[in-house]
Structure formats: C-alpha cells, structure tokens
Amino acid sequence: MINMVENEVIQNFTQDLITDLVLTALEQRRLSGLSELLRLITKATNAYGCILWQVVPGLDLQADPSNGLLFVLDQWMPGTHPLLMHNLPVTESIVGEAAHTGRTINVKDVPNDDRVFKTNSWVPNAGIQSMCATPIKLRGKSSDNVIGVLSLYRNLPQPFEESELLQSEQLARLIPSLYSAIRDRVSQDLIRQINDLLHQADLQAGTVSSSTNEMKLVFQQVCNTVADTFQCLEVSIFLEDPLEDKPTYRLTATTWPDFIHLWKSTYQPTEQDGLTGWALKHGQSVKIFDLLHFERDIVTIREQYPNLVWKDGLNLADALRNSLGLEAEVTLQPLSFMAAPIKTGGKILGILRCSTAKRGPYYFAEYELDLLELVAAQLSRFWSSWLTKKGLEEEAQAWEITVDRVTNLNSQVLKELNQRLPNEKKIFSELLRIIPLVIKNTAYSGIRLFDPSRNDLHYEVIDGDFLDSLGRKERERQLERRFPVGFPPTSAGAYAFQRKEVYVIQDVDIDPYYAKEKLAGTKRAIIAPIQVGNEILGVLDIRCAIGSPPFPAYAKNIAALLSQRLGLYHYLATTISELRNAQSALEKQVETQTQTYEDLSHQLKTPIIQIYNRANFLLNGYHSPREVQENLKTIRSLCRKSKRVTTSLRLFAALARGEAIPVITVRLEYENLIKLLNEAVPDSQLMVDPSRNIKFYVDNNSFEVLYKKTVFVDIDLVEQAINNLLDNAGKYSFSDSEVKIYGGLTKSGEFFLSVANEGLPIRPSETKKAVERGWRGDQALWSTGEGSGIGLWIIDNIMQALKGRLEVIPTTSSHITQIRLLFR
Amino acid sequence: MKILCVDDDHIVAKPIIDALAKEFPGTQINWVGTESEFYSKFEQIATDHPSIVIMDVMKLWARASPNLQPPPEEIKKEGIYRAGIRCALRLNSDERTKDIPIILHTVLNQTDIEGDMTKLKNTHYLSKEGEGGTFSLIKKIRELLSI
Numbered sequence: 001m002i003n004m005v006e007n008e009v010i011q012n013f014t015q016d017l018i019t020d021l022v023l024t025a026l027e028q029r030r031l032s033g034l035s036e037l038l039r040l041i042t043k044a045t046n047a048y049g050c051i052l053w054q055v056v057p058g059l060d061l062q063a064d065p066s067n068g069l070l071f072v073l074d075q076w077m078p079g080t081h082p083l084l085m086h087n088l089p090v091t092e093s094i095v096g097e098a099a100h101t102g103r104t105i106n107v108k109d110v111p112n113d114d115r116v117f118k119t120n121s122w123v124p125n126a127g128i129q130s131m132c133a134t135p136i137k138l139r140g141k142s143s144d145n146v147i148g149v150l151s152l153y154r155n156l157p158q159p160f161e162e163s164e165l166l167q168s169e170q171l172a173r174l175i176p177s178l179y180s181a182i183r184d185r186v187s188q189d190l191i192r193q194i195n196d197l198l199h200q201a202d203l204q205a206g207t208v209s210s211s212t213n214e215m216k217l218v219f220q221q222v223c224n225t226v227a228d229t230f231q232c233l234e235v236s237i238f239l240e241d242p243l244e245d246k247p248t249y250r251l252t253a254t255t256w257p258d259f260i261h262l263w264k265s266t267y268q269p270t271e272q273d274g275l276t277g278w279a280l281k282h283g284q285s286v287k288i289f290d291l292l293h294f295e296r297d298i299v300t301i302r303e304q305y306p307n308l309v310w311k312d313g314l315n316l317a318d319a320l321r322n323s324l325g326l327e328a329e330v331t332l333q334p335l336s337f338m339a340a341p342i343k344t345g346g347k348i349l350g351i352l353r354c355s356t357a358k359r360g361p362y363y364f365a366e367y368e369l370d371l372l373e374l375v376a377a378q379l380s381r382f383w384s385s386w387l388t389k390k391g392l393e394e395e396a397q398a399w400e401i402t403v404d405r406v407t408n409l410n411s412q413v414l415k416e417l418n419q420r421l422p423n424e425k426k427i428f429s430e431l432l433r434i435i436p437l438v439i440k441n442t443a444y445s446g447i448r449l450f451d452p453s454r455n456d457l458h459y460e461v462i463d464g465d466f467l468d469s470l471g472r473k474e475r476e477r478q479l480e481r482r483f484p485v486g487f488p489p490t491s492a493g494a495y496a497f498q499r500k501e502v503y504v505i506q507d508v509d510i511d512p513y514y515a516k517e518k519l520a521g522t523k524r525a526i527i528a529p530i531q532v533g534n535e536i537l538g539v540l541d542i543r544c545a546i547g548s549p550p551f552p553a554y555a556k557n558i559a560a561l562l563s564q565r566l567g568l569y570h571y572l573a574t575t576i577s578e579l580r581n582a583q584s585a586l587e588k589q590v591e592t593q594t595q596t597y598e599d600l601s602h603q604l605k606t607p608i609i610q611i612y613n614r615a616n617f618l619l620n621g622y623h624s625p626r627e628v629q630e631n632l633k634t635i636r637s638l639c640r641k642s643k644r645v646t647t648s649l650r651l652f653a654a655l656a657r658g659e660a661i662p663v664i665t666v667r668l669e670y671e672n673l674i675k676l677l678n679e680a681v682p683d684s685q686l687m688v689d690p691s692r693n694i695k696f697y698v699d700n701n702s703f704e705v706l707y708k709k710t711v712f713v714d715i716d717l718v719e720q721a722i723n724n725l726l727d728n729a730g731k732y733s734f735s736d737s738e739v740k741i742y743g744g745l746t747k748s749g750e751f752f753l754s755v756a757n758e759g760l761p762i763r764p765s766e767t768k769k770a771v772e773r774g775w776r777g778d779q780a781l782w783s784t785g786e787g788s789g790i791g792l793w794i795i796d797n798i799m800q801a802l803k804g805r806l807e808v809i810p811t812t813s814s815h816i817t818q819i820r821l822l823f824r
Numbered sequence: 825m826k827i828l829c830v831d832d833d834h835i836v837a838k839p840i841i842d843a844l845a846k847e848f849p850g851t852q853i854n855w856v857g858t859e860s861e862f863y864s865k866f867e868q869i870a871t872d873h874p875s876i877v878i879m880d881v882m883k884l885w886a887r888a889s890p891n892l893q894p895p896p897e898e899i900k901k902e903g904i905y906r907a908g909i910r911c912a913l914r915l916n917s918d919e920r921t922k923d924i925p926i927i928l929h930t931v932l933n934q935t936d937i938e939g940d941m942t943k944l945k946n947t948h949y950l951s952k953e954g955e956g957g958t959f960s961l962i963k964k965i966r967e968l969l970s971i
Contacts, residue, residue, distance in 0.1 A: 602882070605931050605953075610835055613957035617839065620959075634835060689834040689857070692887065732888050760888050779892050815890065 017044050021174070025181040029189050031368070032231040032359040033182050038076035041171055045164060047152040048126055049077035052136075052175065053088070053095055054148040054363065057289055070095055071290075071334050073148060074360030077122070087331060095149045098133035102146050104169055106132045108159035123153070130159035134172040150175060187371050190229045194375050197221050198382040215386060219253035219379075226352070226375060227255040230368065231359040233323060238267055238276065239342070239350035239383070243549045245523070249280055249350055256356075258323075269348065271307045276351055278308050279339045283348050285376075287369045290334035291355070292317055320356060333362035338369050340376035344384040352376045395554040398438050402558055405434040406565060413569055420580065422573045425461055431566060432463035435542060439555045443522065443545035447530070447566065448483065448493055449538035457483040457493050457538060466521065466545055474520075483516055491516035493539045496527040500536060502560045503527045506550060521545050526555060528563035532571040540566060592774055593656055596790060600652070603645045607638035614638075637683035644723040651720070651794050661717070661801040668713045668751075668823070670706040674698075676719055677741060684726035692735040696726065699742035703753075706743075711751045711823045717798045718821075724791045725755040725819055732780055733759040734815070746822065750804075756818040761811035770808050771796040795821070825851045826872055827965070830911060831880035831929070832857050836952070840878065843958040844965075859907040860886040860893070863914070870920040876965055877915060881908035881930040881937060909940045916945050925968045929961065 017040070024036050034052070042050040054073040068090030090096035094115050098105045107113050110128050136148040150172040154160065160168070201218040219237045227235040236254040240247060251265040267273050269280035279286045286305055288294065294301065294310055302308055317332055326332070335356055342350040354364070354372055364372075409430055416422045428447045436442040444464030448457040459479045467475055489495040492513040496503040505511045505525040508518070514525065524544040530537045540563040544551055614631050617623075623631075651661060681696045688694050722741075729739040737758040746752055760779045762770055769775050776789040796806045799821060809818040827844055831837040834857075841853050854874070856862045862869075882905050885895045894900070899910070908928060915921040926947040928937065934949050941949065950964050965971075 602931065606833070606836075609931055609953045612953065614839065616957050617843075638835070687835065691834070734889055735887065760892070779888070779894075 021178055022181070025178045026185055028182045028185055030229055030231055031183065031186055031361055032074070033186070034074040034179055034361055035076050035359070037175070037178055037182070038074060041150075041175075042076055042152070045152050045160075045168060045171070046154065046156070048128060048155040049075070049153045051075040051095075051151045051153075052148060052360075053099070053151065054361075055099060055146060056087075057363075057365075068096065068100065070099055070149065071363065072360065073363065077126070087334075094131065095133045095151050098135045098149045098151075099146050102135050102137065104132060104134045104165050106130075106160055106165055110153075126153070127155040128153045129157060130154045132160045132165055132168055134165070134168045136172045136175055138176070147176070183367055183371075186229055187367075187374070190225065190371060191374055191378070193225050193229075194222055194378050197225065198378060202382065202385070216252055218382075222375070222379065223253045223255045226354060226372070230354060230364070231357055232354055233320075233356040233358050234354065236353045237342075237350060237379070238353070240348070241266075245547050245549060247280075247348075249276075249348075252350070267351075272309055274310050275308065275337060276339055276353060278305060279341055279351055280348055283341050283343055283346070285338065285340045285369055285373055287336075287338040287364055287366070289336060289363060291337050292332060292335045316356075324358060333357065333360075336362060336364040338364045338372055340369065340373040342376045342380045342383060344380050347384075349380060349383050349387070352379060391552070394440075394552065398440075398552070398554060398558060402434070402438045402561065405437060406562075409434065409565075413572070417572060417576050422576060424570065424573045427569050427573065428461045428566065429463060431562060431569070432461060435562065436464070438558055439526075439542060440552055441544045441548040441550070442542055443548065444519070444543045446478070446541040447538060448541060449530075450485065450497070450536060454482065455485050457485060457491075457497065460538070464543075466543075470520070478519065481516075489513055492525060492527050493517060493541065496529050496539050497536055500529050500531060502529070502556050502563075504551070504556050517541070519543065523548065524551060526551060526559045528559040530563045530566045530570065532567040537567055537570050539563070596652060596774075597649075600645055600649045604642055604649070607642045607645075611635050611638045611642070633682075634686060637686040640680070640683045640723065641687065641727075644720060644727065647716070647720045648724070648790065648794055651797070652790060655794075655797055661797060663714045663717065663801050665712040665714055665802075668706060668711040668715070668718070670703055672715065673703055673706065673718075673743075673753075674700055676715070676722065680719070680722055680726060681741065684723070684730050687727070688730040692733075694730065694733045694735065694737055694739060696729075696739045697741065699740065702742040702744050705745050705751060709745060709749070709751050713802055713823060717802060721795045721798050721821055722753070722755075724795050725821075728791055728819075729755055729757040729759070732817075733757045751823045752807075752820050753823075754818055754820045756816055758815045759817060761815065762808055762817050764810040767808040767810055771806060792819070795819075825969070825971075826874040827851055827853045827876055827878065828856065828869060828872075828874040829853065829878045830856045830862055830883070830908065831878070832883040833880070836880070840958055840961065843962065847962050848965075858884055858886050859899070859904075859911060860895070862911045866914065866918075869915075870918055873920065874924060875969055877912075877924055877926045878929050878961065879908045879912055879926050881906065881928055881932055883907045906940060909937065909944070912944050912947050916947070922946070927961070927964055927968070 020040055021037060024040060025033070027033070028036065038050045038052060042048070052073045052075065053070040056069040056071060070088040070090065070093075088096055090100050094105050094107055094113075097115070107116060108130050110116050110123065110131055116123065116131070131151060131153045133149050133151045135146045136150055138145045138147055150168065152160070152168060197218065201215070204214070219239075223235040223237060227233070234254065234256040236256070237252045238249040239252045241250045247269055249267045249269070264274070264276075267276045267280055270277050271281055273280075275286050275288065284305075286308070288301065288310075289297065291310075291312065294312065316335055320326070320332060320335060321328070321330075337353075337355040339351050339353040341348050342352055352372060352375060357364075409427075412430055413427050416427055432445045432447065435445045442464070443466035444462070446462035447460045449460045450457055459481060462475065462478055467478065483491040483493045485494045485497055487498065489498055490513070492503060492505060492511060493516075495513040503526070505514055505527070508514045508522060508525055511525075517525070522543040523546040526542040528540045528542075530540055540559060542551075542555075542559055614635050618628060618631055654661060677698045677700075681698055685696045726739070726741075733739055739755065739757040741753070741755050743751065743753045760777060762777060766775075766777065770777075771792045773793040774789045775792070792806070792808070799806045802823065804821065804823040807820040807822055809820060811817040825848060827848070829837055829840055829844075831840070837855055837857075841855060844851065844853055852872075854872070856865060856869075884904055885899065885907070886892055899907075902910070908930065912926050912928065915924055915926060923946065926944070928941075928947055928949050929952055930937070930949075931952045934941075934951070937949070941947065948964065948968065950961060
C-alpha cells in the first residue's frame, strides 16, 4: 500500500513527514487511528485543524449535485470541538464545491467569505481566518470519481499559498492509501485478538466442561474487542436458543447493556423482525449507511435487501444524543449498522451485530463489513465446535445414564422373571420411567403391542406427567385405542411396525401417517419397533409436547436400544412363562402318570391277593362242590380283571410314550363276539356286590347284523374295550338297575356295540371331556374306590386304532347313559 | 361277641364274614361298605359296641345312587386313600368306642400308613396279603380279644 505513494508526493515533503505518516498508520489498532493521521497532516500544513469528508455512498454528485451530501469521516481539532453538523449539502458549501468541481478551493478570508458555512460555531470560536478544501479522488480516476474532501483550517493571518495548496492536494492523494494501511493493520489485529480469545476458550473447554455462562463471557469479550476496534457503542451477539420450539435467537452478549433493553432481546428469522430478522432469515449480512436516513434511502436499501422492513420505533437519535451527551443542535453522525450471520453450512447459529460509532470513522464501509464477517466466521467455527462438543457431552451423558438405568432395570427384570408368573407390565412400566431421564423433552411414552388375532396394535402401558395432566378419561381413552396394521399404514405406529425402523416425526401436524395417534398437545414423536430377530412385537412410542424443543439427535438411537431391550425382555418373559408352563404341565403329567401307575398297581394287587387267598382257602380243608365252583368262578373273574388292568397298564405306557397301539385285525364274527360277551358279562356281574341288584343283560339277537355286515377288529382290543365299559357300568350304575349290552347298525351302516346303564350322569357338556385322560365326573369321583379315570380314554384310543370311534351319549331324563363303540 | 367289618369290596368282605361265622359261631357280624355309610351308622355302631372292628383303609365314599351326597371339603381334600384312617379316628375319638380294638386290614404296606398309625390308639396293622389269608385275621382277633 505504501509503495503506492507516488514519487512526486514524496518530493514535496520531507522524508520525516512521510515516515511519520506511514509509521503512525502502521501503529494503529483501531479504525479511529485515522484521526491521528489527520493530526500529523494539520501539523505539517501549519493548520489549526483538519476534517476528512466522505461523499455519501451511492450518490452521483455529477448527475444531481443538489441531492449530494457529504459527511464527516473523521476530524482532528485541538481540544474538544463537537461538530454541529455531520452532513453537508454539496451545493451550499466550500467543501461541497470542491467535491462537486473536483478542484481545490482556497478561501483566504473566511470571516468575510459568504460561501463558508458560518453556523458552525467552532469556526469563529477558533478564530479561523482561512481554509482550503481539496477533493480526494480515487487514484488514476477522473475528477468524476471524487470520494471525499480534505479541508484544512488555519487561524493564522497568512492564508494558504499556492505551494501549500499543491501540498494539500498531494496529501489528499496519499490519504486513501494510508487509511487502507490502517484498516489492514486493524483487521489483522482484530482477527488475531479474536483468534487468541477463542483459542484460549477452546483450550479451557477442552480441559473442563465449560458451561453456557462461561461461553457467554467469551462472547462478551469478543463484543468488547470488536467494539474497541470499530469504536462503536453497540456490538451484540445473538445465538439460537436450543430450548425453543421455533428458531429463536436470544441476546447472548452486548457492549451496550444500558441501551439494549430498548432493542429486542430475541429475534425470529423473519423479514418482519427488522434488520436482524432479515439477516437471520436470509443468512446474509446487512449493512445500512445511516439508520437515521433509513426512510430516505429505502429504495436503494431494498434494491440490495429485498422486503427489508425497519422502523425507528425507539427514536435512536434521542437515545444516541443522550448516550453521547450531545446537544440538540449538534447534527448526529451517520448511525451506521451492520450485522453478519454466524453460520455453519446452511445452519444459522446466530448473528454478530454492530452499530453506532462513537468516534470517526462513523461509517461502516464494505471493508468493515468484510471484517465483521471474518469475525462472524471465526465465531461460527468456535461455536459450532462447542455445540458439537456440548452435544457429544450430552449424548455421552445420556448414554451413560441409559447404560446405568438399563443395568438397574436388568436386575429388576431378573427379579421379576424369577417370579412364577413374571409381570411384564411391571417391566414395561419400569422401562418407560427411564425414557424422560435419557431422552430430553419426553412428555409422554407408551408401549403398543401387536395383537395377531386382530392384526392391530394396542397400548399395553403408558407413562408421563403430560398424560396425567390431560386427566383420567384421556388416559383411559388412549389405552382403548387400536391401530390396525394393514397396508397402506394408517398410523405412524403401523408405519414403523411395517418398516421395522425407528420413525422420527419432527412435526406431527404435517406427518402423513400420524393422524390416528393424535393426542392434543403433542408436537413430535419417535416410534421405534420392538422386535426380537425378525419378529415384531409392537412399538415404543415417545412424544414431545408442543412448545418443547426438538428431540436431540441421539434420541433416535437410544429409542432403538430401549425398544430392542423391550423386545428382549418380552421374549425372555414369554419364553420363561412358556418354559414354566411346560415344566408345570410336565410335572403334572409325571404326577398323573405316577398316580395312574399307582392306581393300576393297586387295581392289580387287590385281585391277585384275593386270588391267592381264595386258592389257599380251596387248598385248605374240605369244601363242597358248590363252594369250589363259586370260588373258581370268582378266581376266574378276578383273573379277567387282572388281565384287563394289565392290558390297561400296557396300553397306557404305550400311549404315554406317544406310541401307536398295535393292531392285528380279524373279522368280527357273531359267534366270537357272543362268546366274548358271555364270558365277560358273568365275570363283571360277579364283581358287583349282589346286594346292589345290578343285572347285566346281553341282547344277543341285536348282534346278528354281523352276519350281514363285515367288520374287522383286533379281538383283544375289543375285549379290553368291552371289559372297561362293563367295569364302569358296574361301578356307576344305581342299585336295582340293568346294564344292557346290545348292538346294531347305525343309519349310515356302521356296526355299533352299546352299553347302556342307569346310573351317575354324564352331562351333554361333559361328553368331550369324558374321553380325556384322568377325567371322572364329580359324583363318579366319590362312588368308585379305584380307577384313575383312564378307562374311556383308553377305549377312545383303541377305537381310533381300529379306525372306529367312541360315542358318549349323554344321560337322558330317565338316567340312562349310553356309551357306544362304532366300527367301520 | 360282635364283629364289625368295614370294607367296600364284597369279594374281600364275603369270605371274611363266612370264615368268621364259621370260626366264631353265634357271633354277630355286621358289614359296612362305604365311608358315608360308616358315619351314618355310627350311632348304631356305638350303641352296639362291637368287640372288634376290621377296617379296610382305602374305600369309597358312597355307592352310586340318584341321591349321592358329596363328601365334606376336608374329605374331598384327603381323598379315598385314607378313608379307613378317618373312620378309625372317629372310633378313637368317641368315648363310647375309643376302647374297641381296630384291625387295619389292608393291601397297603405298613410303611405306607406308618405316619397315620401314630395318630391312632388301639389300632393294629394286618396285611391282606399275609400267608394265612383269613387265618391270619382270625389269629389276630383271638390274640386281641384273648379268646
């Protein structure tokens, strides 16, 4: 930049002045360092003071000088000389004329020259005698490109000589380069300072988990540093509030706390929310030359910032006068404003805002905005990194709590699973209580299980203070809801269930599947499938209330883990229940088998003892032929009973092992059957106490159908079936009754053998149960001293083996019960 | 002399009654078939005061009949397997019958009813499968009644 200084300028000044100017420029740490340069120029030109004017940006002085305006960029005067005006019209002043004509104007007699603006009280007060105004042009450009004016004021009797005017013009050409040098130096210094600040904060954040308040201090330091560099009253940082439902940017730090209360402390990213709102909505920087002339410049401003809306509702001018202690007649400097978004990628994290310079230069140029954007970029890197770190810390903490709670839950689940009948609802409720602790902003959670019989989901348990606040009825209504799992899905639960993936709904009002789950007051939802392997058992349902911030990103993974846990618990509870039931059934089966074997053993032991005793009786002493005959008949009957019990034992053992009953079929001849019945019936008759007067009667003629009908049977199995039936009939018949055995053909041509008796009833509702193993009617249980209720069960199995069937015809109103064997 | 035989199986009871009648002529021998019949006839039994009771252990509550009454809950719970023990306890617990000797005549092994036997007084175990059959029973009656 300095090498841009032209040789001819150097020739007209001493080497010392140039050196002083350059060194002074390079020493500056603030933009207001420009006034120091003006002091050196004042001194070198033997002037009283000096003002550097700038043409209002965007104005075409040549086209319409009447509208042209100049404002004070900076000034140097000895002592305190507040300017009464900052804006000068081009057409009504010496300075304006210099700007308009592009020529240096020399005024040798200020007190008597009408062109000099006399209302500036400092001019007569300082005894100004002469002045000169030199236009500042962009290097190499024509006079049309006047960007400002350097005006020198002298209180000496000698006016500016021609040579001094030439020196002034040469200095004016030097000023842009020197100012540029100051800006570069200031920029580097600011970036370095901010970098140091943030680096330091980063280091601290790396060692200790820094709180949000500590971060606020860092941002305050950044604001202070920027304010010091730009010499402005207000530098503020607004950052997005993560706890808000809608994007909301809240004041985090400011250099003007006394005044900021007049401004808004929160902004939404909308065009209606002023300059800051516009910048947040568009993610673009905003720079306004002078807020006090916003309405005047509105057309130009909106060309650059479409739809920008701003109103000076706070009366900034008065606020600024009060703050700076300026009198009412003093014209205010331009109230420049600039704001740069703090953003990373497409995400707007916040905004850095800067306004109201308290010293020159008063105007924020593009250069200053670029610098502010650089600072905003630094903040963005720092803040996004901190947020990421904070997010990771939060996530790590959430996972830590999750692991801890799930570990505790595992112990509780284990305890519950050790119960004879694990209470799954209790396990589910315990898990739901974990969710608000590990997934922030959870207002309500529930578990919906799949009901295969109805092909829908229904709430098994629900939890959450939010639901309690809705009242008992809403809670009950929620529990009664059903969610069909058809296709296409009609609820978010069904959608997640079918996709077998966690479904996150950021806004339930616009979700295409959510309608069915609608619950007043909820805004967001996470629905995670509960599954074991490929089997889906239901869904875990987590909701967030309206007004709550969104679920953190990690919530999805935690929900997935918890739903997997649920699946596992459900699987374990179900499996253990099934195992216990199976074990219980097995134990019962073993007990029944043992009991059956004991019963059969007893049934066998009694006749054997009797056979033994009766044989002994016959062998000892003399007995009449009738006595011998009777005892032998009893022995035969007891033998038949023993044979029947032995066969039952064999068949029971085979059936208990799940084996089929072996069958050897022969044709059932009439004669064979009658012979069998004629042996079986008297033996059964003998087993019945004669005092009960129960008569067995065989209708031989009814079996003559066997001459016409061919029936194949296993004769031993038929004998066993008949013996069992006769034994039952003997036990369950009433005294003084008849047991009738008869046969015939059914309407469909099946051969049947029926045993009908008058005795204890079998109700219609019991006919199916009657053939189950171990069944005995209530009354039968107390009227038989032996037997384990396997008689009909064995007969049923025999008939199945013979491809026939057993039919139990329930007791009629005349107490007749009929058991029928049907043969193919 | 009076002998009471409590057994639900007539195949067992009849030869016993025949043998006792032959062995102890003039003796009054009564037969009760079921547990419910025993309770219903208890007053008569107490009044008659048999010299000895031959008691089967496992026996049914009642014969099949149109008016079959269910047993009390405690009997339902215990089942038929200890019916004879219950009847013996009833004899033991009544002042009029407590001194009547009881022979538990059963197919059960002695070890099966060892626990129950400790609750009973004047009660003696005799297996139905003894070598002598009814001879053992007669011998036991003679021994207990000293005849």
